[in-house]
Amino acid sequence: MVTRSRNDITKPKKLTSLSASIIPSPFLHTPTCFTEAIKLPHWQQAMAEEFNALTQQHTWDLVPPNSTHNLIGSKWIFRVKLKANGTLDKYKAQLVAQGFKQQHGIDFDQTFSPVIKHATIRTVLTIAVSNKWSLRQLDVKNAFFNGTLSEVVYMKQPAGFTHPDFPTHHCKLRKSLYGLKQAPQAWFQKVSSYILSEGFDQTRLFNKLFKIIFLAGPDSGIGC
Template sequence: MIRSRDVVFNEKVMYKDRNTQVSEPEEPEYFGPNDVSENRVLEPVNQNDEEQGEPECYDEAYQGKDASKWELAMKDEMKSLISNQTWELAKLPEGKKALQNKWVFRIKEEHDGSKRYKARLVVKGFQQIEGIDYSEIFSPVVKLTTIRLVLSIVAAKGLYLEQLDEKTAFLHRDLEEEIYMQQPEGFAEDGKEELVCRLTKSLYSLKQASRQWYKKFDGFMQGNGYLRCNADHCCYFKKVKSSFIIG
């Protein structure tokens, strides 16, 4: 069943004048099944003519005209995962359950107008069990007031401002729990399909991923002489001779 409603806007009468001025709205034009002539033939939409969007799953990524681009994006993601030694293949221990995963596809708009195809492997973290697969998950998030304050200081004192994005940030922190995951779809190692991935590094969508990344970042900043702000644990300060750095 499809329920719909047609609304006609009367743009000739102001709302405040609705009681003093009457104007009949134009009757909308409707097309019935017998009103379609040779000049009104409706052509079916050809999906190949439309720009393909972001795939919802692995199979869909390989069925579209951008399959080669998504394949390169997945291989690039796998290269990052392997180079960071995110997991090691092992037999699933008795009593343990391997988490499922999925590919997430995004098209990023670059500053020059070009498009970058990005694929990310994420764990289905909702399958994790508290007390077994994770314990603490809290991670501080920078406050908007802190960002505004830092930007105002930069503007008032004419400081140098730089913004960066850490690639594969969550992959830089070791896991404290013993977690197993199925091999990524389409990238199971030949001859070892029965093995699973024993995660050694935090992976996207794990419940403790954000916390593990913050602990890694906090340790790095304080290890390099930065002081953590008491009012916002995501803000750091360091004096450098007669100047200073806010991070």
């Protein structure tokens, strides 16, 4: 008779029983349009939070309507965010501009924005490992909202949030919105100008790579 121990077979370990709270399906439903979302209190709150964030950042100015305006619309996009354990994190409503209605030479010009290449990431990781440097990662909340527009863009007031005193006024955008053709470029110009103002140098080969050299002495330092 061959036992488990002699045959190098061990008894399987009993896994710990895990459980997660189940969210009722109506609360996981994602609306496809504003008309559907406005009927549900939790989505009303999500849209209000988004609208308040935009107004606090002074994303637009309300101006009288004009027939010369190339007026674009906007759309509410909805998403249910879950935590790692599957429980509810938050209801996210995002206002997206309908950039497909923009006209070149009128409300947008340049749209190119560089992307981080894999070679750039490998270069940074190689240098960090070679010098035993620690790496830090950051995520900018609502990044595109921080981009400043150089073009004049007019947009209809968001559905559900028309100003009671100026219902026919147009939104003259000051900041960028997701959906605009120039949104990625506006954000890159904003963040790159800030990084350069902090003393970093933009590399010629990888235009999304910024570097700074600092020599640390016993009680002083030299940066270049």
